[in-house]
Amino acid sequence: MAQPDRVRDADRTRAEIIEVATREFADKGYAGARVDEIAAKMSSTKRMIYYYFGNKERLYIEVLEHAYAGIRAIEQQLDVEHLDPVDAMRQLAELTFDHHESHPDFIRLVSIENIHHAEHIARSTVLGGLANPALDVLTRILARGHESGAFRGDVDPLDIHMLISSFCVFRIANRHTWGAIFKRDMLDPAYRPQHRQMLGDVLLDYLAAR
Amino acid sequence: MAQPDRVRDADRTRAEIIEVATREFADKGYAGARVDEIAAKMSSTKRMIYYYFGNKERLYIEVLEHAYAGIRAIEQQLDVEHLDPVDAMRQLAELTFDHHESHPDFIRLVSIENIHHAEHIARSTVLGGLANPALDVLTRILARGHESGAFRGDVDPLDIHMLISSFCVFRIANRHTWGAIFKRDMLDPAYRPQHRQMLGDVLLDYLAAR
Amino acid sequence: MAQPDRVRDADRTRAEIIEVATREFADKGYAGARVDEIAAKMSSTKRMIYYYFGNKERLYIEVLEHAYAGIRAIEQQLDVEHLDPVDAMRQLAELTFDHHESHPDFIRLVSIENIHHAEHIARSTVLGGLANPALDVLTRILARGHESGAFRGDVDPLDIHMLISSFCVFRIANRHTWGAIFKRDMLDPAYRPQHRQMLGDVLLDYLAAR
Amino acid sequence: MAQPDRVRDADRTRAEIIEVATREFADKGYAGARVDEIAAKMSSTKRMIYYYFGNKERLYIEVLEHAYAGIRAIEQQLDVEHLDPVDAMRQLAELTFDHHESHPDFIRLVSIENIHHAEHIARSTVLGGLANPALDVLTRILARGHESGAFRGDVDPLDIHMLISSFCVFRIANRHTWGAIFKRDMLDPAYRPQHRQMLGDVLLDYLAAR
């Protein structure tokens, strides 16, 4: 029984490093994050970061992989086949809305990765082949909506996904400059219901057959 | 005649530093950008950066101020009072769409500034008080559209601005991760007309009085 | 029967470590060799190196001792008493020539040890007292050659040994810089017979009574 | 006059770094040498090493280039055309003998470079194209000696150079292991005349026409 415990310790150490590093990278960016700072904020030592991840970049890539893993499960919360396409579409949008709002670190990591031209995603064996399952669900909803006569049929699912993502991501990613310029915090809970409603309305108004 | 020339040389040196630094910061982020690299890419020397800007942060702030200054002129291209509100709305959206597409460095600087919690905007005397004139134009269009019966009246102009911005910014800011995950370049010219059209449609469908 | 087997396993493990470490030290030098690298190249683990040898330096010393042990058997291949002194001398030289050529790792270890001022030889109980038996054989040949009137009598056997060694060692030890500067590989098989012949000629011309 | 002084300071700083680094690399080898140690032994700082040389390897390469530069002037001390070939040959050998004895750091650097498979010479633009002028002089002496009937004509100048080098290098390069095994310091001044004489005799006996 000694072996499993040690293995669990190793996993625990790895997991803690990923967790602390996620916060640090999301907060400071890749170049701005300090390996020493990550070490200081965890119960293990800096040496362990190099023991498990080899270097800063590989740690960052694993942080990215871990962060992206979280979003893959979104669509599984949606029982799309038993829902009216209109309801399904709104629910899918709101699921994204809620997910992004509750995962600001993920959104920030994505921003950071874009600053780096997504070079680390390209370098990741995991993320390179990541198909977004939410897109399949969306495609299915659009098809069923078109069949039922509720939706127009000339839309590209990926464009709809872009519309949803842009709205949900923007609130989080551009929160600070927006707040500085317009003196309004897009994430102020007071605006939340109105924005969440707005997203669904925008989508459904656009998709509505005419 | 010596003085003015020297002044003009000084202005030219400043301008070149800003120009090179804009590219460097936009490309690498604030922490990732290197003062040495900026110096190497310009015709003047590193010492001049410190002579004119004091330190890296103040240079970055001036880069940001310079970049934001560019966007303020957008709405001036729009003769809003002589246009039908529906046309004016579509034109305003397309103006933003076009501007952002042709100013990727600005969008990237905004992303970078958000990574840094907009702390430099807060520190800038210029940017702190920056009111976005586009918002006034937008407010005016929405009011006229509501008066004419074309638009619904229950929308917050800033939310509409957010909708436009999110769509226009997302294509640029998230281009690389999107491309890495979905294997499609959002900025591929082939998609441009369709996205530009889509933005206007989304807006007008949503704003339409019902 | 368990004990002997374990002992044999232990010997086998030790032998493998020595073997792998010899290659690694000879290839990279003492400071350049990595304990991790040695461990990675063997079937056992890094911990075993410390288990059997205590530390890197003691491992290196044992590698050195093992390498020097190989050369002690050289002169035993020579049936010196039944040979004409001239033939014996040439054969002894060629034996050294052949041995060094076929043991480049030994030559490299000697170079490395010289870089370290032979401090590890001094620290080795085995090597400190190592008398080179080849020298006895050489001394005997020179004496018999002088008695027979073939050789001059005013030579120091150790100087002759130095002459032989310098020629045989140089080809191996300085192969790479020589090749880089003169664009000729001293170990190219095409030159081998000529160099081997030359060594004997040089020796016998010098030793010839006049 | 300010510029030249600063330039001289820069040159002086570079020269001091090379000088101290030569001793350190020659003493400890490439991997064993410490940049910190080099810095500690000079009047400038560690940062300057990186300012002028970029990294440890480039510093080592420049050390090597500087060390090799010293040996190129050897043959210029020899007025070969006005000497009898026999005398010229002995003088050339003694020049090499003396040079190597008085430049043990150079010999050690060559040994070290061989341990590294001469990879740094290969990487050096200077050393890659280094022709050894001493070889030209040697070729000339051999030719004149053959013409005069003093020397045999079937020898390759490079082989003769190898014979000279091996003898002169061996005393320095293998001094420590030799001393440890045979309890005799090859560089003991007491042996110097005898070895110097021996080298010339060996050479001339071998080259003598018969």
Place this chain on the structure above:
DNA sequence: TATGAATGAGCTTTCATTCAT
């Protein structure tokens, strides 16, 4: 006898910044 996890000390290198002229 054996081993995966862990580590302190120290290594090379980088970077924004300032000095001296």
Place this chain on the structure above:
DNA sequence: AATGAATGAAAGCTCATTCAT
């Protein structure tokens, strides 16, 4: 107004070694 040389502080990373079982 301009500049090449210099630098302190700290960054990322490595290495021989030991711990805990």
